[in-house]
Amino acid sequence: MATRMLLDRYEVGPTLGSGLSGKVKLATDTTTGQKVALKLIDAKRLESKPKERANLEREIAIMKRLSHSNIVNLRDVEFGVTWPKRDGTPKREVVAIVIDLAEGGELFDFMMYTGCFPEGIARAYFKQLINGLEHCHKEGVSHRDLKPENLLLSKDFQLQIADFGLSALTENEDGTPSLLRTECGTRGYMAPEVLAGTPYRGEAADIWSAGCVLFIMLAGFPPFQIASNTDWWFQRIRNRQYPLFWEAHLRSAMFSPGAMALIQKIFVADPGERATIEMIKADEWFRADDVPADTLAAELTRRKEQVQREKRREREAEERKKAEAKRARAAARGDETFDAFAEPVYRSVGGAGDGEGKGEEEADATPAPALPDDSVARFTYFYTNSTATAVTSRLSQAFSGLSADYDVTADTYKIKAKVSTPGGAVELRTRVYKAADGLHMVDFTRRQGDMLKFQDVFKTITEKLSDVIVAGPDELDAAAGEGGGAGGAAE
Incomplete structure (x- = not known):
């Protein structure tokens, strides 16, 4: 299969994601060897x-203004680029946008699977968020859609603000502030x-959103449903009834006095x-010592491994x-005999069986593509x-x-x-990708x-396929680290 090149510089890899406006591909900048994200939009x-x-x-004009370590930076952009087919022949014209790859x-994924962060980790990420946001505001840019899903992490787990699709310039042409x-x-x-x-200042709106992110990092849940008069928690903020606001939340989460004081400064209607x-930046809690970068990376690496362990345990529980x-069904039929050979066969560590009747499965006409070595x-x-x-x-x-609308590309x-x-x-x-140890990985x-x-x-799909899901190489390694070993029994 021919390698697809774009702009005579970027070697195009697998698709990372796609949406209504286009696809995002993994690519390699052949001049530097760096991995980048390549967004392709149909011209x-x-x-x-x-x-x-x-x-x-x-x-694009807004992103060209920005260059900061805590922002996903724009590296290159070209309109009217010919996007080649896999055999190298022209296919269609696209707009090619090259940005930093957040590996x-x-x-959001870390909070979704592992819960809230320790205060030191939350403060480190909030500092990085504020540093990136400060750069945006100094360049006259308001993001307007700050949320955990738009906060990505670099290879070494440093925060990067992404997705400026709703951003706006907060200055008029003469440099005076403008209302949005x-x-x-x-x-x-x-x-x-x-x-x-009502007309609003984009900078103040961004700070409110950043406060919501900080609260969620510390608590694991949002401070309110919506900042309107229909929301009980927001009413406490609007009326400056902060003791009642905190009394309700402290039943489910822990906040230090310093963190509460800073959040109160941000949550002002x-x-x-x-x-x-x-x-x-002048706040005492904010100015406390940073968590060292290696400590931050170690904690996030541990949490990633925790995600894998939790998934494995969920599958084991489902199989049990x-x-x-x-x-129970056999007993209800009066069949009290337990037939061990009728039970699913398990790997030494893993949540699901190797699959009954695997010998009757249809063989692959073509091999699945290899799992990309993309570090994503x-x-x-x-x-x-x-x-x-x-x-x-x-x-x-x-x-x-699930009554879904779906389209299958069988050969890939x-x-x-x-x-x-x-x-x-x-x-x-x-x-479906070909993985190690004769396995396939479904991403x-x-x-x-x-x-x-x-x-x-x-979760619903994996429950439906639980009988063919097995432990992967990464899960086996994690289990071995817990003391089970490759030959140990499943938990």
Whole structure:
């Protein structure tokens, strides 16, 4: 298969994600050897949607202003680039946007799977968030959609602000401050003045959102549902009834007095009285000693391993539950005999069986692609020793059972699906890769939709396929580190 090159410089790799506007590919800058993220947007689509093109040009203009270690930086951009097919022949014209690759994943994933952060870790990330935000504001840029999903982590787990699609310039052409009027962002993180529909200062709105992120990092849950008068917790803030606000939250989380004092300075309904970045940086809690970078990386690495262990334990618990239900059904039929050979076969460590009837599985017409050596953090995946053809078929059955709209690309073992949920549609992609030890890895990537709903869909699918899910090499290594060893019994 020919290597696809773009701009005579970027060697294009696998797809990292995709959405309505285009795809994001892993790429290698051949002049430096660095991994980058390559966003490809269909130029023909932009021609038919002038508003989208204007928004894209605005986003690019804003990102060109920014260059900071705590921001996902724009490296290159070209309009009207010919995107080649896999055989190298021209396919279509795209806009190519090259940005930093955040190999550590989303901050949201770590909080979703491992809960709140210790105060030192939360403070370190809040400092990095404020440093990146300060740079934006100095360059006259307001982000307007700060939330954990838009805070990415570099390879060494340093925070980077991403997704400037809703950002705006906060200065007029003559350099004087301008007021913004568009209600945009994610409602749970939006400042009260934005939700109220009044003209607002983008900098103050960003600080409110940053305060929400800090609260969630410390507590593991949001401070309120929405900053409006219909919300009890926000009413306590608006009325400056902070003791009642904290009394309600301290039943479920712990905050130091210093952290509470800083959050109170940020959670002020009147933006004119809300803490500024200068006030935040002068705060005693904020100014406390940093967590060393190696300590931060070690903690996040440990949490990543914890995610893998928790997934493995969930699968083991599910298999035990199924086995108990099977025995109960047998007992109800009057069959008290336990047939060990009728039970699923397990690896020495792992949550699911090697799969009954594997010898009858359809062989793969073509091998699955090798698992990319891209160092990109993955959290929603599982391993199986079924053939790629068989597990793709099972995935199709699972999506069909969810009444999903889905499309299967059989030769590359890829499925694109759209699943309707009570909280809105979730679009995702599954891809089967060849992994070590004769296994396959099935990777799930969110394309559109709420992150929590995506996690629910992932959990539902893995429950449906639990009989073919096995422990992967990384899980076996983690289990060995816990003392089980490769030949030990499952927990």
